[in-house]
Every structure is written in structure tokens, then in C-alpha cells.
Amino acid sequence: MKGTVELLSSGMYTTIQDGGRFGYSKYGVPKSGAMDLRSFFLANAILNNDENSAVIEWTVVPPVLKFLGDTIVSITGVICDPYLNDVRCKMNSQIKIVNGDVLKFKNVRNGVYGYVGIFSGFLSEFILGSRSQYNQITKFSRLFRNDMITYNSVSRFSTSNSLISNTVFWEELDSLHVYKGPEFDMLSDMQKDVLLHHDFTISDIRNRMAISLEESLENDLSSMLSSPVLPGTVQLTPSGRLIVLMRDCQTTGGYPRILQLTKESINVIAQKRTGDQIGFTIVD
Known part of the structure; x- marks a missing residue:
């Protein structure tokens, strides 16, 4: 079963990113991919995803996300305070999401790029071996308010309570x-x-x-x-x-x-x- 996430607010230069687009440099196609690959890989490792699964990347000003379908997410990168339905939740851990939940962020204190990973990755357009958004390669270079992104919803939760320590490297x-x-x-x-x-x-x-x-x-x-x-x-x-x-x-x-x-x-x-x-x- 598919779920979707709606951007109630787009934040600043929010995009879909994965590990990048390889093998096309001779055609002038940039590699793209997550700006902070360490935080990108961590977001997927927390969820036991394939390491190249697509995530949402945002820049300084975070988006507001509404989930239509049960899933599990992770939040890495910038140091901030995430809230699920106005209840504080933890970064660098698995977060259980049920249909209708809203995820927002407050008090961005350090860093530039934040990441929201999702169980099995976001299912945006796949072009030249990557889901990373880039102008003239993908339809749009970034995400906008009211955009809907598809993902595989989960029918059974098996979240872990463990917290991965991620120093502000x-x-x-x-x-x-x-x-x-x-x-x-x-x-x-x-x-x-x-x-x-x-x-x-x-x-x-x-x-x-x-x-x-x-x-x-x-x-x-x-x-x-x-x-x-x-x-x-x-x-x-x-x-x-x-x-x-x-x-x-x-x-x-x-x-x-x-x-x-x-x-x-x-x-x-x-x-x-x-x-x-x-x-x-x-x-x-």
C-alpha cells in the first residue's frame, strides 16, 4: 500500500536527494546527491534502509510535513527540535508515524542541512539512476508547498527505542x-x-x-x-x-x-x- 507526504510548508530549498547520479559526467550531468552524505547515510541506517534510499533534504528553514499513511521516519543533520503533532520527538532515532500525523521543526540552532528519512525511501521520479532533484534533469529542481511525495506505507510497526549518538561533527x-x-x-x-x-x-x-x-x-x-x-x-x-x-x-x-x-x-x-x-x- 502506498502513502503520501504533503508539504504543508515547503521550507527553504527543500529537495529529494539520494547518494547522487553517477556515470553521466561526460554528458555534463552533475553528481548531485545529499549535501551532507554522512547525515544522509545515518538517516537510512537508522531505518535499516538501503543506504541509497531517497530522503527529504531541507536548508536552514524546515518544511512542515503531513503524512497520509503509516510509516517510520528518522531525522538527522541540523540540530533542532522536531515535533510530531506538537509533541517533542527525538532526532537520530526511529519515529513511528500514523495516518494524519504532522511533523514540524523548531529552534534550528546549528548546521545548514536537515534530513527526513522514511522506511524504504521516498518514491519520487527516478532519472539516470537517481532520485536527486536537479534543474533540467528532473521535472522540478525543488519541492513546493502542497507537493505530494509517495512512499511505501507499513502495515506493522517494529520501531526500536535505541538512540544513535551523532555528535555535531x-x-x-x-x-x-x-x-x-x-x-x-x-x-x-x-x-x-x-x-x-x-x-x-x-x-x-x-x-x-x-x-x-x-x-x-x-x-x-x-x-x-x-x-x-x-x-x-x-x-x-x-x-x-x-x-x-x-x-x-x-x-x-x-x-x-x-x-x-x-x-x-x-x-x-x-x-x-x-x-x-x-x-x-x-x-x-
Whole structure:
């Protein structure tokens, strides 16, 4: 039997995401996927789902969700207070949902991206091996108020009372682990010193495609041919601006690729807020 969830309020840039879309970069199709994959995988692990099951991802301002059909959900990511029918419930645990229940969130205190997982995953459109929403690939790039999303309802509940401890890992890691990018050795010693021994501030120029940093790095590098880029690539623009590419980034770029974030560091910077400071530490 199928159930549906209705968005009574859409929140801010709320989307359906899974682990991403792979094997289509040569056609210019971004990987997409959950901005914070650690929280995404946790949402599914709590429910014993396939690890790539689709979830709802929201950005800073949460949606309000009404469930039409019994199910079990999990809430991970941003630190906030979830309420089921105005009764406080727990993050990082299984939450029993019955037909007509309304889930809302209050007091978003830390982080940027929140996740709602559901038993067996949301059943949105499946295109090029993924349910992740992306403009010009899926019908819509995000969810809107009154949208209805299908899921498999459950006929029998077997929720667990155990609570998975999930530390606020993005607070603990202000220094992002990175590898040297292909053009790193083109930097001068002074540029490398600034890059690796100074803090940088997350700017308000940010979205699912990229995060721009406030501080600039003096740049006299020559222009380069367009070359492959990935989520986590740190580009240096002609003006000296540092741009960290994120999940919906383009597949090629013409700016020097001076650093490449590790997989975990991409999750960390995704949850950093505007005004937070980060540094870079090279790992082997």
C-alpha cells in the first residue's frame, strides 16, 4: 500500500536527494546527491534502509510535513527540535508515524542541512539512476508547498527505542582535510603559506553548486583550459576568490584547481554557516 507526504510548508530549498547520479559526467550531468552524505547515510541506517534510499533534504528553514499513511521516519543533520503533532520527538532515532500525523521543526540552532528519512525511501521520479532533484534533469529542481511525495506505507510497526549518538561533527572540524589540487604547485610559496596557515570565512554566496569564501588570495596564475572538476574542488578565480564546489557543481571548469576536499570535509563545510571560519590541512 502506498502513502503520501504533503508539504504543508515547503521550507527553504527543500529537495529529494539520494547518494547522487553517477556515470553521466561526460554528458555534463552533475553528481548531485545529499549535501551532507554522512547525515544522509545515518538517516537510512537508522531505518535499516538501503543506504541509497531517497530522503527529504531541507536548508536552514524546515518544511512542515503531513503524512497520509503509516510509516517510520528518522531525522538527522541540523540540530533542532522536531515535533510530531506538537509533541517533542527525538532526532537520530526511529519515529513511528500514523495516518494524519504532522511533523514540524523548531529552534534550528546549528548546521545548514536537515534530513527526513522514511522506511524504504521516498518514491519520487527516478532519472539516470537517481532520485536527486536537479534543474533540467528532473521535472522540478525543488519541492513546493502542497507537493505530494509517495512512499511505501507499513502495515506493522517494529520501531526500536535505541538512540544513535551523532555528535555535531562539523563543529569539531574547523580545519578541513584536503589533497593538493592539480594546479597547487603553480602557486608561489607565499600563496601556499596564506592558503594553509590562515583562516577563511564562509560567505553568504553559497548554494548547492558552490560555497564562496570571503577572503581572497592574490592570484597571478595564467588562465587554463577547461578541465574536469568534482564536488570538493577548490578553485581560484582571476580575482583571487576561493570557490569550493559542492554537490550540484558543473563537471568542468576553467579556474585553477588548487585543492581537493576529502569526502568527510565536503560534509563538514556543507553544514558550516555563513560567517563560520575554516582552514585547510593537507593530508597524504
